[in-house]
Amino acid sequence: MKVQLVENVLKANDEVASLNRRLLKEAGIFALDIIGAPGCGKTAMIEAATQLLQPELRVGIIVGDLATQRDADRMAKWCDQVIQINTGKGCHLEAHHVHQALGHMDLTKIDVLFIENVGNLICPVGFDLGQDVKIGMFSVSGGDDKAAKHPFIVCEAALILLGKTDLLQYVPFDMQLFRDDVKHLNPNVNIIGISATTGQGLDKWVHWIKARRSLRSSRAEAAQA
Amino acid sequence: MKVQLVENVLKANDEVASLNRRLLKEAGIFALDIIGAPGCGKTAMIEAATQLLQPELRVGIIVGDLATQRDADRMAKWCDQVIQINTGKGCHLEAHHVHQALGHMDLTKIDVLFIENVGNLICPVGFDLGQDVKIGMFSVSGGDDKAAKHPFIVCEAALILLGKTDLLQYVPFDMQLFRDDVKHLNPNVNIIGISATTGQGLDKWVHWIKARRSLRSSRAEAAQA
Numbered sequence: 116m117k118v119q120l121v122e123n124v125l126k127a128n129d130e131v132a133s134l135n136r137r138l139l140k141e142a143g144i145f146a147l148d149i150i151g152a153p154g155c156g157k158t159a160m161i162e163a164a165t166q167l168l169q170p171e172l173r174v175g176i177i178v179g180d181l182a183t184q185r186d187a188d189r190m191a192k193w194c195d196q197v198i199q200i201n202t203g204k205g206c207h208l209e210a211h212h213v214h215q216a217l218g219h220m221d222l223t224k225i226d227v228l229f230i231e232n233v234g235n236l237i238c239p240v241g242f243d244l245g246q247d248v249k250i251g252m253f254s255v256s257g258g259d260d261k262a263a264k265h266p267f268i269v270c271e272a273a274l275i276l277l278g279k280t281d282l283l284q285y286v287p288f289d290m291q292l293f294r295d296d297v298k299h300l301n302p303n304v305n306i307i308g309i310s311a312t313t314g315q316g317l318d319k320w321v322h323w324i325k326a327r328r329s330l331r332s333s334r335a336e337a338a339q340a
Numbered sequence: 341m342k343v344q345l346v347e348n349v350l351k352a353n354d355e356v357a358s359l360n361r362r363l364l365k366e367a368g369i370f371a372l373d374i375i376g377a378p379g380c381g382k383t384a385m386i387e388a389a390t391q392l393l394q395p396e397l398r399v400g401i402i403v404g405d406l407a408t409q410r411d412a413d414r415m416a417k418w419c420d421q422v423i424q425i426n427t428g429k430g431c432h433l434e435a436h437h438v439h440q441a442l443g444h445m446d447l448t449k450i451d452v453l454f455i456e457n458v459g460n461l462i463c464p465v466g467f468d469l470g471q472d473v474k475i476g477m478f479s480v481s482g483g484d485d486k487a488a489k490h491p492f493i494v495c496e497a498a499l500i501l502l503g504k505t506d507l508l509q510y511v512p513f514d515m516q517l518f519r520d521d522v523k524h525l526n527p528n529v530n531i532i533g534i535s536a537t538t539g540q541g542l543d544k545w546v547h548w549i550k551a552r553r554s555l556r557s558s559r560a561e562a563a564q565a
């Protein structure tokens with residue numbers, strides 16, 4: 116009965132995720148589901164990337180936390196399409212959360228949508244939200260063993276972000292070990308090191324977003340032609 | 341049906357947790373369930389505390405991760421009663437994991453048992469393992485907003501550890517905000533700042549463990565008298 120129930124929950128989630136995907140595609144929005152531990156720097160990264168993407172590309176942000184409005188308040192400085200979701204005791208976002216949030220946003224004003232998932236490297240991985248890509252985020256201060264300990268997000272991610280590179284000089288972090296662990300789990304995924312404090316790597320990250328967005332748009336055009 | 345199922349899972353867990361609690365009590369073991377985000381420094385803290393507690397008090401360690409044996413390998417340097425649990429996709433330890441682990445340990449050789457839960461500030465909070473106390477662990481590098489965003493662990497914790505205080509000079513962290521958030525959620529809980537790198541605060545933390553352990557022992561004696 117338990118397995119059946121889990122399957123039903125996931126099936127219901129997948130149906131809403133498909134709906135979200137269609138909505139986002141029709142609006143020409145490129146959506147990224149950002150998955151990382153609490154404190155790996157997701158919010159600061161989104162704030163920095165938003166400033167670099169705009170005004171060329173207009174950004175929307177959905178941010179999930181158990182409690183507080185703090186992240187949305189921070190992000191509202193940089194863009195006016197921000198929705199905070201409080202999950203209560205919920206350890207991850209589900210497609211219906213995103214669907215509700217999309218209903219409160221002006222999709223005609225968004226080119227790139229960041230979905231900052233609840234800080235958790237495990238539970239969010241299994242839930243499709245309708246995003247184009249999942250991004251797995253780690254941090255230098257979180258330690259070099261965290262990729263190996265969280266294989267599912269590494270395997271699912273279209274890109275790995277390694278945040279807080281400005282702290283590399285102050286903490287023990289074996290970059291080769293981290294890279295080897297990622298490569299072992301997902302040979303095709305790239306790693307971009309970034310620091311929202313110094314700005315290091317943000318140009319590469321923003322370039323990646325633009326390139327993947329263009330790729331999707333050109334595929335959609337080819338499909339229509 | 342979903343609510344019923346969750347209740348059944350928790351009820352089954354509580355029964356095994358009670359069994360664990362009885363086993364631990366009979367063996368005179370003081371057990372701490374350490375709950376914190378991936379990368380907040382749980383493993384380094386346990387390594388450091390183990391060295392300070394021994395040989396006066398003998399330490400046992402149960403450590404949960406989705407994958408790898410790395411933490412147990414690290415900890416095996418400091419004590420010989422170490423069990424690694426790999427949960428696969430499981431986002432938290434349950435009482436039956438601990439029960440199995442206890443079956444593989446020599447309980448006559450343990451005075452203090454650290455149970456390092458899977459790195460996750462949300463899901464482990466709801467599952468009783470049979471521990472004496474739950475410890476909520478945060479880190480300076482994880483940001484000053486994490487207590488407010490994770491109210492359930494703050495409310496349940498007998499003590500809050502704030503790790504990686506050696507990084508205070510390199511990252512933005514508003515200590516007053518963090519303290520106020522904790523106090524607002526749980527007025528009775530203390531915060532001990534520690535650094536496994538510099539050793540700062542470890543004496544206080546080890547003193548807290550010894551004091552709480554003595555308190556429990558004297559209560560048990562009083563109950564028997």
